[in-house]
Amino acid sequence: MFKSMVDRIKKGLSKTKKQISDSLSAISFNRKIDEELFDEIEIALLKADVGVEATEEIIEFLKKESKKRKIKDGEGLKGLLKEKLVEILTPCSGELQLKGEKPDVILFLGINGSGKTTTVGKLAAQLKKQGKSVVLAAADTFRAAAIDQLQVWADRAGVRIVKHQEGADPAAVVYDAVNSAKSRGDDVVLVDTAGRLHTKEHLMKELQKIKRTIKKFSEDQPVETLLVLDGTIGQNSINQAKTFKEATDVSGIVITKLDGTAKGGALIPICQKLQIPIKFIGVGEDIEDLQPFDPKAFVDAILD
């Protein structure tokens, strides 16, 4: 099973892998370690959007450890690189935490186009596969198309959806969804929200109101508040994330579109700067293209 997961991530990340390892394999690892090799690795990491700070930390580690462990060849250095990346990413990963409250509520945040609705759909299908009854709350009432899009995902995943009309109060949708899930004994409510409103303040206020509505049912909910970030914008998503973090607690991050980017390395600065665990990665548009974030599988996928 582990193997097939690695294969899926690899398949999904083939472009990320290609871009990162292109620059790494343009370097011949099949040689003795010299200053030039370190420079080439450094450039490859920067190109992958690993960021200046983390890149410096990695290069320093490689120089020091290769000396200490008397590693003389490029392949050995590649092994050290993998080791360091896994070490950096391990505290950055976390699993989805459910409490079994019937319902557990998971709130999704993020700007327009980041991949919230798609992620809600994919996760709904996964949870259903695990035998859970899932309800989707269409709390992006900003456009009718957003509600229709979530309906398509509900049909695809085979789960129930609670929706109101375009322009309705999102908090009212959330109230109805959680209330009906509670009376029916459903396991999980996934709340899809809008990413674009008239102003940033308006958006943040709306999200806070949704959260208060959820808390009326249980102080322990939402069990997760997941911030969805578009992986193709790399480190640029950090400021975006800070805005959401200021408005509300965020318990986990989902990084989407890692199948179509050369900036997959941005996971590192995102996690280090935000101090929020990455819980899932999106590696495609299909229903199965959502993976729990596993640092070792990720590093293997991009470097092997």
Ligand SMILES: Nc1nc2c(ncn2[C@@H]2O[C@H](COP(=O)(O)OP(=O)(O)O)[C@@H](O)[C@H]2O)c(=O)[nH]1
């Ligand atoms: N390639 C790829 N596309 C994705 C992924 N996640 C979402 N998308 C696409 O990104 C676009 C915006 O996604 P959507 O879920 O509507 O974003 P939202 O506005 O945050 O709800 C859609 O075309 C999705 O199919 C992913 O992991 N990989």
Ligand SMILES: [Mg+2]
């Ligand atoms: Mg959406």
